[in-house]
Amino acid sequence: MTTFNINSGGVAQNTFDAIVIGSGISGGWAAKELCDHGLRTLVLERGRNVEHIKDYPTATKAPWEFKHRGQLTKDFLQENPLISKAAGFSEDTAHFFIKDKDHPYIQEKPFDWIRGYQVGGKSLTWGRACQRWSPFEFTAPERYGYGMKWPIDYDTIAPWYSHVEQFIGVCGTKDGIAAMPDGEFLPPFELNCGEALIQKSIRENFKDRHLVHARWAHITEPKPIHLEQGRVKCVARNLCMRGCPFGGYFSSVSSTLPWAKKTGHLTVRPFSVVHSIIYDEKKGKATGVRVIDANTKETTDFFASVIFVNASALNSNLVLLNSTSGRFPNGLGNDNGLLGHYVGFHNYRASVNAELDGMEDKYYFGRNPTEPIIANYRNLEKQDTDYVGGFTTFMGAHRSRLDESRCTETIGATYKEQLTEPGGWKVYMYMQGETIPKAANHVRLSKDQKDQWGIPLLVMSVGYDDNDEKMIKDFLSQSTAMLEKAGCKNIQQHDNHQAPGLDIHEQGGCRMGKDPATSLLNEHNQLHHCPNVFVTDGACMTSTGNQSPSLLYMALTARAANYAVSELKKRNL
Numbered sequence: 001m002t003t004f005n006i007n008s009g010g011v012a013q014n015t016f017d018a019i020v021i022g023s024g025i026s027g028g029w030a031a032k033e034l035c036d037h038g039l040r041t042l043v044l045e046r047g048r049n050v051e052h053i054k055d056y057p058t059a060t061k062a063p064w065e066f067k068h069r070g071q072l073t074k075d076f077l078q079e080n081p082l083i084s085k086a087a088g089f090s091e092d093t094a095h096f097f098i099k100d101k102d103h104p105y106i107q108e109k110p111f112d113w114i115r116g117y118q119v120g121g122k123s124l125t126w127g128r129a130c131q132r133w134s135p136f137e138f139t140a141p142e143r144y145g146y147g148m149k150w151p152i153d154y155d156t157i158a159p160w161y162s163h164v165e166q167f168i169g170v171c172g173t174k175d176g177i178a179a180m181p182d183g184e185f186l187p188p189f190e191l192n193c194g195e196a197l198i199q200k201s202i203r204e205n206f207k208d209r210h211l212v213h214a215r216w217a218h219i220t221e222p223k224p225i226h227l228e229q230g231r232v233k234c235v236a237r238n239l240c241m242r243g244c245p246f247g248g249y250f251s252s253v254s255s256t257l258p259w260a261k262k263t264g265h266l267t268v269r270p271f272s273v274v275h276s277i278i279y280d281e282k283k284g285k286a287t288g289v290r291v292i293d294a295n296t297k298e299t300t301d302f303f304a305s306v307i308f309v310n311a312s313a314l315n316s317n318l319v320l321l322n323s324t325s326g327r328f329p330n331g332l333g334n335d336n337g338l339l340g341h342y343v344g345f346h347n348y349r350a351s352v353n354a355e356l357d358g359m360e361d362k363y364y365f366g367r368n369p370t371e372p373i374i375a376n377y378r379n380l381e382k383q384d385t386d387y388v389g390g391f392t393t394f395m396g397a398h399r400s401r402l403d404e405s406r407c408t409e410t411i412g413a414t415y416k417e418q419l420t421e422p423g424g425w426k427v428y429m430y431m432q433g434e435t436i437p438k439a440a441n442h443v444r445l446s447k448d449q450k451d452q453w454g455i456p457l458l459v460m461s462v463g464y465d466d467n468d469e470k471m472i473k474d475f476l477s478q479s480t481a482m483l484e485k486a487g488c489k490n491i492q493q494h495d496n497h498q499a500p501g502l503d504i505h506e507q508g509g510c511r512m513g514k515d516p517a518t519s520l521l522n523e524h525n526q527l528h529h530c531p532n533v534f535v536t537d538g539a540c541m542t543s544t545g546n547q548s549p550s551l552l553y554m555a556l557t558a559r560a561a562n563y564a565v566s567e568l569k570k571r572n573l
Helices: 025-036 074-079 135-143 154-168 193-205 224-228 256-262 313-321 413-419 466-485 550-569
Strands: 018-021 041-044 211-213 266-269 272-280 285-293 299-303 306-309 341-344 350-356 372-374 391-399 425-433 438-450 456-461 489-495 507-509 530-535
Touching: 018 025, 018 285, 025 041, 025 256, 025 306, 025 550, 154 550, 193 211, 193 372, 193 391, 193 425, 193 466, 256 266, 272 299, 272 313, 285 306, 285 530, 306 313, 306 550, 313 341, 313 438, 313 456, 313 507, 350 466, 391 466, 425 466, 438 507, 466 489, 530 550
Parallel strands: 018 041, 018 306, 041 266, 306 530, 341 438
Antiparallel strands: 211 372, 272 285, 285 299, 341 507, 350 425, 350 489, 372 391, 391 425, 438 456
């Protein structure tokens, strides 16, 4: 048994109306909504503090200002084989990622767990894709028998999608595609001529497929609500993961947390490693959160009427599993033993690339931070493949670097001038595939290994299945066919066989559902058996869908926070 030297600091001093565990995409939204309604809210962040603009040390650096010109040293790569695989990770973004040794975990099966511990979390480094889930995604698991019924549907969450989109700023086009519903959009970045050519070919040759502007959290035409946040237009630098001094893309550091701070109701406490949620058996509810100072290891208890768990999917599972009591010996709310099970992720293993002849007199302006998208076209109205689920296809076209064999000189001014010319057009497509959450795919606490704060390590046991393999094969075949029809050549197919997790879309473990026997959370994201605790990050997901989940996390959080406020007013929490 762990012995705590509790620094209460005075119960009154440490008491708030609400506590939010985590300051990332969903935690920031919980703080914003709760503070807007006047609740004194404490946000707990295990990492360091980050302030917008002030703490973006590489945001305006030129390539030659980096010691290694943006590259990673051999020693760094050897010490960090995991984090160095993450998308967007390099010398200019390393300050927003956690080094491998700083937070160990146990891989019973290979799993690449990418984390960013700072105020703002991974909202500083996310991909920024913001497609709405379609009605198909909410209903397909039950219809096709590979999952359980969601306790909400598209119509339930649609108003909250709008609420979030209008505040964060999402660019895109209204396309009328059933598999990718329209939202509240700012103007999109334009397709370049290579992308437009592929779009035209797909429209003519594949009537069931739609290549369109994807929806991205970038401000292309600021509205008053964005200017009020102090954010301005994205200037297409495509250096987003360094932190954007313009606030051109959404992060909780540039948007929701400063907004909450202006209310006067927000307290953010960095370097606060959450040990567990405190459950009072006499009151029959959670009363607070036990926190270990990341630096001093001192333990402090904080108290509140309502608690939001937004530590990111797997850390939220860890916190809940470690929140044991006489009432809940296996983790908070875990009467059915399913906490930590049915973990899912997105399948990013497959991609294709090709060359596209012609158009060498054309180029593009700026560094577009967005990509077009082909909405899912598989297993919509009916199951039309030998697997279940679907996939989103991201694609793009760009000019490559000049093939030096085309230069007429190998030294001198002429050679230098020829190198300023770009090479031919390249095209790529890659998949974001739905996976099936299964009881066997799970995380649990280690019985004998702990981290530097005395908290049990998380054991990962999550893997691919035959459904994933069939989906990869279909994606490669269909993507190749679309590029062939467009006149592309030298088409190459790739399966990188990466471990689950590297996509950073881990989901589930504390899923929503109507039946307490088969789920942990109800339709309002409350723990069935501890209703003043809400879980609204990726841990709450009943299935993975095929589209990017972050917008749904934000919408679910805003909805749940407003519900929590109404329940507090009724004295139900």
